[in-house]
Amino acid sequence: ENNISRYAQEFHEVGKIGDGEFGAVYKCVNRLDGCTYAIKRSKQPLAGSIDEANAIREVCAHAVLGKHRHVVRYYSAWAENDHMVIQNEYCNVGGSLADVLSENQKAGIVMSEKEAQNVLVQIAKGLKYIHSQNLVHLDIKPGNIFICKERRSFGSPRHSNDENEFHAQPENEESIYKIGDLGHVTCVEDPQVEEGDCRYLANEVLQENFSHLPKADVFALGLTIYELAGGGILPKNGPEWHKLRTGNLPPLSGCSSEFNRLLQSMIDPSTSRRPSAAGLLQHPILSTYSSK
């Protein structure tokens, strides 16, 4: 019967972990396999609407992007009782980098250069994979980067062998960062661009130049890392917004000049001067991370 809810039948709802105009996200346990999932339930979009096109794009993107260590994994999607449902991997830290950013801002601390570089390398790997499938994400931002904690296997190399360096997380736990929310994903060929969050939007996309969309993802990643490493609140519009897009990024006091130059290159007004996601992984100051 069409009013039996597969969601209610197959899952135990632990609690709401996200809310927005799109719908709501719940932490759920599958009654059969006992695993925890993140499930987004949203109102069935109007047939033929932009929302419907986005919902279809999101599910297709997940299906194409299959399994990658730095992309949130998709399991299933279905429609029921006037709702769309998508069942994804639950990133077990229970929050995104936007939560890390707001907690840091409240505590008056910023992410260290080392951790910011670690995030940059992991998300660059995820973007390299997405771009290799001729897809672009178009909404890279702290709120769409989710965090998993993974038990470190015995003897796996730590990032730095500088033993007396303070490490925020315990010896055996490592943060794995994953790109989520594929609702703006489109293909590089005939892109149907739905602009992402304007704070991370590259100017050429605002000007409807869609000829180098992978570099728009690199731009958004550059401002994302800049913000996490202490760049402050990003403007949504106005002269400050345009100033950030002239290519001069106020330097981050706590970071090396090489790192500042790398971030500056990622937000260069010229898309050809921005590194590609693959190019980022070859950068000398990131190679210590990207060798793994």
Ligand SMILES: Cn1cc(CCO)c2c3c(c(-c4ccccc4Cl)cc21)C(=O)NC3=O
């Ligand atoms: C708000 N929120 C919090 C979380 C937990 C992070 O540790 C979360 C997740 C997702 C999503 C999500 C985003 C967009 C579309 C579908 C989903 Cl399930 C939203 C999430 C998702 O796909 N996987 C998540 O863990």
